[in-house]
Amino acid sequence: MNAAPHSRTLILGIDTSCDDTGVGVVELAGGRVRVLANRVWSQTVHAQYGGVMPELASREHVERIDAVMADALAEAGVTVDELGAVAATSGPGLVGALLVGLMYGKGVAQALGVPFHATHHLEGHIFAAASEAELAPPFLALVVSGGHTHLFDVPHEGEYVLVGATKDDAAGEAFDKIARLSGLGYPGGPAIAEAALTGNADAVPFKEPLQGQKGFDFSFSGLKTAALLAHRAGASAPDLAASFQKAAVHTLVKTTRRAAEATGRDTVVVSGGVAANRALREAFAGTGLRVVFPGRGLNTDNGAMIALAGAAAITAGRAPGTLAEGAEAYAPLAALAPQA
Numbered sequence: 001m002n003a004a005p006h007s008r009t010l011i012l013g014i015d016t017s018c019d020d021t022g023v024g025v026v027e028l029a030g031g032r033v034r035v036l037a038n039r040v041w042s043q044t045v046h047a048q049y050g051g052v053m054p055e056l057a058s059r060e061h062v063e064r065i066d067a068v069m070a071d072a073l074a075e076a077g078v079t080v081d082e083l084g085a086v087a088a089t090s091g092p093g094l095v096g097a098l099l100v101g102l103m104y105g106k107g108v109a110q111a112l113g114v115p116f117h118a119t120h121h122l123e124g125h126i127f128a129a130a131s132e133a134e135l136a137p138p139f140l141a142l143v144v145s146g147g148h149t150h151l152f153d154v155p156h157e158g159e160y161v162l163v164g165a166t167k168d169d170a171a172g173e174a175f176d177k178i179a180r181l182s183g184l185g186y187p188g189g190p191a192i193a194e195a196a197l198t199g200n201a202d203a204v205p206f207k208e209p210l211q212g213q214k215g216f217d218f219s220f221s222g223l224k225t226a227a228l229l230a231h232r233a234g235a236s237a238p239d240l241a242a243s244f245q246k247a248a249v250h251t252l253v254k255t256t257r258r259a260a261e262a263t264g265r266d267t268v269v270v271s272g273g274v275a276a277n278r279a280l281r282e283a284f285a286g287t288g289l290r291v292v293f294p295g296r297g298l299n300t301d302n303g304a305m306i307a308l309a310g311a312a313a314i315t316a317g318r319a320p321g322t323l324a325e326g327a328e329a330y331a332p333l334a335a336l337a338p339q340a
């Protein structure tokens with residue numbers, strides 16, 4: 001479906017890939033997008049287990065999705081029959097959890113007789129930034145979340161070349177684990193950022209990961225081990241938080257800047273939960289690159305970002321998927337580009 005320049009399409013977006021039930025509504029009008037609603041139910045049932053329990057996540061999505069959908073429609077001020085397209089995450093993620101939102105989205109699309117777009121979770125994270133600025137390839141996209149640290153080159157619409165990724169932990173995972181070991185709680189990212197405000201960022205020396213590499217990969221396990229040793233040696237939580245945050249921000253910004261130089265891209269999208277980090281935003285602002293971050297509430301998992309990716313697919317004239325598309329636990333957005 002190719003949207004006519006002056007048409008207005010309301011797109012429903014659903015994400016149930018992990019432990020957040022997200023439903024959003026986006027308006028696509030005259031080639032421009034606007035987020036009308038973004039409702040997320042964050043599951044708390046997992047906290048007692050110290051990690052996400054897949055089966056509990058699926059059940060809670062089933063219990064919550066109707067209410068989250070009703071809230072999203074109310075926030076957008078629209079009725080369900082006004083929706084013109086549906087996008088839902090098909091992967092990657094927890095299969096049982098994904099299936100809930102995917103089937104729900106297909107059901108809505110079929111009932112309304114509107115196109116259905118099975119959407120990649122990372123494409124959602126990237127297009128979350130379309131809430132803030134027009135996003136037209138070519139650009140680089142750094143997705144930094146609890147499950148991903150991926151750097152893509154996006155030379156053309158719908159084409160993703162993975163130029164770098166973490167070799168071990170995701171960036172957000174490192175924030176979470178270091179917060180836990182220093183007793184700062186969960187989720188670790190916001191807790192580290194808060195504690196860092198009163199800490200000395202030079203108190204704990206961290207060695208730069210993968211220093212001197214020719215490629216654009218990331219690694220956080222060394223920082224994690226160094227943090228554990230510093231904690232045992234008596235480093236305070238604020239000092240550890242400030243020093244780790246400085247090291248993590250440095251490696252993310254330096255590697256992305258090198259990739260921008262190597263590819264000649266001057267626009268960089270930085271998205272995913274860790275993109276909410278203020279120190280990271282400030283460091284990227286100092287690079288001279290055009291850096292686009294998602295708007296408030298669109299960094300961590302949500303449904304509006306999936307609707308925004310759906311809007312991009314519609315604008316590009318990509319054919320909608322069929323209702324036969326299944327959920328994929330492992331779904332690479334792109335193959336790793338051969339490294340020079």
Ligand code: KG4
Pocket residue numbers: 144145146147148171172173175176187188189190193272273274275276277278299300301
């Ligand atoms: O995108 P997201 O909701 O989940 C995945 O798809 O993985 O990201 C969640 C991650 C968590 O690891 C959380 O600690 C991190 O994003 N995060 C942050 C901040 N806010 C959330 N990390 C650093 N600074 C923040 N302000």
Ligand code: ZN
Pocket residue numbers: 121125145272300301
């Ligand atoms: Zn995510």
